Amino acid sequence: MIECKAITKKFDSFVALSEISFTVEKGVFGLLGTNGAGKTTTIKILVTLLRPTSGTALIDGIDVVKSPMEVKKKIGYLPEMPMLFEHLTGREFLELLGTLRMMDKKAIEGRIEELARMLGIVEYLDVLCSTLSKGTRQKLAFAGAVFHEPEYLFLDEPMLGMDPKYWHVAKNYIKDYGRNHVVFMSTHITNLAEEICDSIGIIHRGKLLACGKLGEVKGALSLEESLIEKIDAAG
Amino acid sequence: MRALIYNVFNNACAEGLRKFYLRAKEHPFMVGWFFVLLLAGEWMIIQVISLSALLKLNTIVSFSYRDVLIFGFFLFTGIAYSTALNHFVKERKLVWYFSQPVELWKVFAGTWLLTFWLIEGVIAIGLSTMVGMVLLLQAPVSIPFDFGWKLVLVGALGSFAGFAGGIFVFLKPMRRKIGYLYLFSMVYPGVWYALEHPLLFVPVFGYVCLLLYLAYRAGLEGWNNGIVLERVPKKTQIRIPVCLKGQGIKKLAHAEWLYIVRNSEHVSIPLVVVFAFFGQMLALRVLPAETLTGATGKYTYAAVAGTALFVASALLSVISALSVVGKDGRAYWVLKTVPLSGEKIMLAKTYWVLLTCLVALPLVLLALPLYMFRKIPLILFVVASGISSAFISTAAGTWGAARYPDFSAWHRGSTDIITTYNVLILALLLNVVFLGIPLQIYFHDKVLGILAAIFSADMGALAYLVACRVGGREYEKIEK
Known part of the structure; x- marks a missing residue:
């Protein structure tokens, strides 16, 4: 379970998050909001890349500030616009991640083949990351995030630049993954969220406007209409 | 217009x-x-x-x-x-x-x-x-x-x-x-x-x-x-065994090695050594004979060797170590989200810098004993001093890299001029202390001087480990 209690994050005088609190249980959780609403900041705090100015964030009961190393063992993370190690090939990059996650060599090799086949990047595995296209980099980063099958998967705009075929593949993968794990995803695409998320959070200017099961948040409206209505009401 | x-x-x-x-x-x-x-x-x-x-x-x-x-x-x-x-x-x-x-x-x-x-x-x-x-x-x-x-x-x-x-x-x-x-x-x-x-x-x-x-x-x-x-890395594959404990740290050190090789950065190492080595010989040929004799003569030799050593350690050790964190650029998230402590990351990242300097810096200092004096005690002394310099210069760079990283894309990890200058001065001061004291002892007693240089190298190794630990803590604090 992910628990955020009154998280505030300030960058100098700018308040990026203002006392947001929510709880996320097993399933796919979608965090929606406008540009600059605080989605990426929230995820960065949960994956230990940023420290909150105040408040507590717990992953599986572990404090992200007090025990970041324990948290890192449980998570997988796909950043927004992921940059890779340009000097490594796709295979070497995934091998590095697997080894840093203490996976054994055989498991690493098997997982590379499995994910590469699933995402259609087999022919790019032995090519340097610096020469890959935007979509292929995104697929490779996606593979890196789910490589060690983490208990908690954090995805920041996971479908960015993916072609329609693998959009479909990745979407189904996330949906299936959420059945046994916690997936925390930020996205602008309301249709995608409506299709795969079990619960939804709407964030605007650093404040959480709504959080709960998909049906509760959107009510009788579509998710897109509900999102616009809530943001307009917040001003 | x-x-x-x-x-x-x-x-x-x-x-x-x-x-x-x-x-x-x-x-x-x-x-x-x-x-x-x-x-x-x-x-x-x-x-x-x-x-x-x-x-x-x-x-x-x-x-x-x-x-x-x-x-x-x-x-x-x-x-x-x-x-x-x-x-x-x-x-x-x-x-x-x-x-x-x-x-x-x-x-x-x-x-x-x-x-x-x-x-x-x-x-x-x-x-x-x-x-x-x-x-x-x-x-x-x-x-x-x-x-x-x-x-x-x-x-x-x-x-x-x-x-x-x-x-x-x-x-x-x-x-x-x-x-x-x-x-x-x-x-x-x-x-x-x-x-x-x-x-x-x-x-x-x-x-x-x-x-x-x-x-x-x-x-x-x-x-x-x-x-x-420019700078498209080549898919070169040169395997070198890594003597570090732990699967993750070994793999990371190997990835760092690939970075060096694929960006052809290893080419500059022998160039700097040759430049610093022959630079000393040239300096001794052009310096007036009066400066090399008399009571202050030995200090002139020390100044020539020290200058060459500092240039080489600045380029190979301090500046190289300073870039190890920042060069990840926007890919910094990869290592920040894996369960590997900051100390281990710093050890793996500076492993090759230290290793190459442990070989290169004693080689630079061997110019004088090979060119002029050919005395075994002096050879032993300069080798120990070179090792000492490799440790402390890398230590200074390691600390600076984690404390003041620069993730700008076009810098490729190189820190700004202010940070570089300050860390270079820090490395210079450490070199003066760690090498100057054994040198002064060596001028009085050769055996004691060699022992002092070995002790200094030990302390240098300790300084490097401390720098990795302190730098590791700084690395863990980085927020972006």
């Missing part, structure tokens, strides 16, 4: 100033300390000149103003070269100018103007503080007017030539690049002779204008090559 040139110039200035402001805000002590060291450096130069005049040393070792000016010209072309690289050839943002109805020469001239004023600004600040300090201290140092105007002129010529050189380096094919660089290299003898016969400044000025024109003609091509073709 003029406004467009100044738009380019103003934007580049504003970006630089804002970046400096942010850096100063982030690390005010570091920036303050930089200016203190800068003033202290000038003060030391004045004191050395005054002292040498007092002791009449200037009659033995004489540096003319011409020597200082040609050294300055090298420095100014270096600054201009680096500005051309960072603000023109590799500046992706220029696409916003090139895709507008703006003529290329205006973008070119605006960026060159930045280089010109940067160099003249450095001269103005350096010269005015120097004059102020001489007046304040009433030191017996004269700064003639002839030197002043030549310095300003040499600065301007440096901005022309260095800027052109920065663009020439990115031209293709190779024979064209070599041809242009040959033309560029002719500036140095030109300026050298012009400093002796000022009338020659007229043709030299014409010549550097021609170079700048050629650079303008090739500017767009250089920019395209700079942002697209």
Whole structure:
């Protein structure tokens, strides 16, 4: 379970998050909001890349500030616009991640083949990351995030630049993954969220406007209409 | 028309100033300390000149103003070269100018103007503080007017030539690049002779204008090559066993090795060693015999070896170690989200820097014993001192890398000039302490001196481990 209690994050005088609190249980959780609403900041705090100015964030009961190393063992993370190690090939990059996650060599090799086949990047595995296209980099980063099958998967705009075929593949993968794990995803695409998320959070200017099961948040409206209505009401 | 040139110039200035402001805000002590060291450096130069005049040393070792000016010209072309690289050839943002109805020469001239004023600004600040300090201290140092105007002129010529050189380096094919660089290299003898016969400044000025024109003609091509073709890593595979404990740390060290090999960074290691090694031999051949004999003779040898060692350790150890964190750039998230402690990450990242320096720095110091003395105790002493220097210089760089990382894409991890300067001075001080004390003991008793150097190397190793631990904590604190 992910628990955020009154998280505030300030960058100098700018308040990026203002006392947001929510709880996320097993399933796919979608965090929606406008540009600059605080989605990426929230995820960065949960994956230990940023420290909150105040408040507590717990992953599986572990404090992200007090025990970041324990948290890192449980998570997988796909950043927004992921940059890779340009000097490594796709295979070497995934091998590095697997080894840093203490996976054994055989498991690493098997997982590379499995994910590469699933995402259609087999022919790019032995090519340097610096020469890959935007979509292929995104697929490779996606593979890196789910490589060690983490208990908690954090995805920041996971479908960015993916072609329609693998959009479909990745979407189904996330949906299936959420059945046994916690997936925390930020996205602008309301249709995608409506299709795969079990619960939804709407964030605007650093404040959480709504959080709960998909049906509760959107009510009788579509998710897109509900999102616009809530943001307009917040001003 | 003029406004467009100044738009380019103003934007580049504003970006630089804002970046400096942010850096100063982030690390005010570091920036303050930089200016203190800068003033202290000038003060030391004045004191050395005054002292040498007092002791009449200037009659033995004489540096003319011409020597200082040609050294300055090298420095100014270096600054201009680096500005051309960072603000023109590799500046992706220029696409916003090139895709507008703006003529290329205006973008070119605006960026060159930045280089010109940067160099003249450095001269103005350096010269005015120097004059102020001489007046304040009433030191017996004269700064003639002839030197002043030549310095300003040499600065301007440096901005022309260095800027052109920065663009020439990115031209293709190779024979064209070599041809242009040959033309560029002719500036140095030109300026050298012009400093002796000022009338020659007229043709030299014409010549550097021609170079700048050629650079303008090739500017767009250089920019395209700079942002697209340059530094594409090659898929080289050289396997070297890694002697580190732990699967994850080993793999990370291997990835760091691949970074070095695939970006051809390993090529510079033997070059620096050879340069520093033969530089010492050359220095001993050109130094007047009087400086190598008598009571102070042994200190001259030590100064020659020490200078070569510091240049090599600065390039191979301090500057290389300083870039290990920042070079990950926007891929920093990969290592920040894996369960590997900061200390282990720093150990793995600096492993190759340390290993190459443990071999390279003793080799640099072997020049003197092999060239002149051929004594076993001296060989043992310099090897231990080289190892000691490798440890402490890497320690300084390791700490600096984690404490002041620079993730800017075009820096490739290199920290800004202020941080680099401060950490280099820190490394210099540590080298003086860790190597100077054993040297002084060695002058009195050879066996004790060797033992002191070995002890110093041990302490250096400890300093490196402490730097990895402290740096690791700093690494864990990084927020982006």
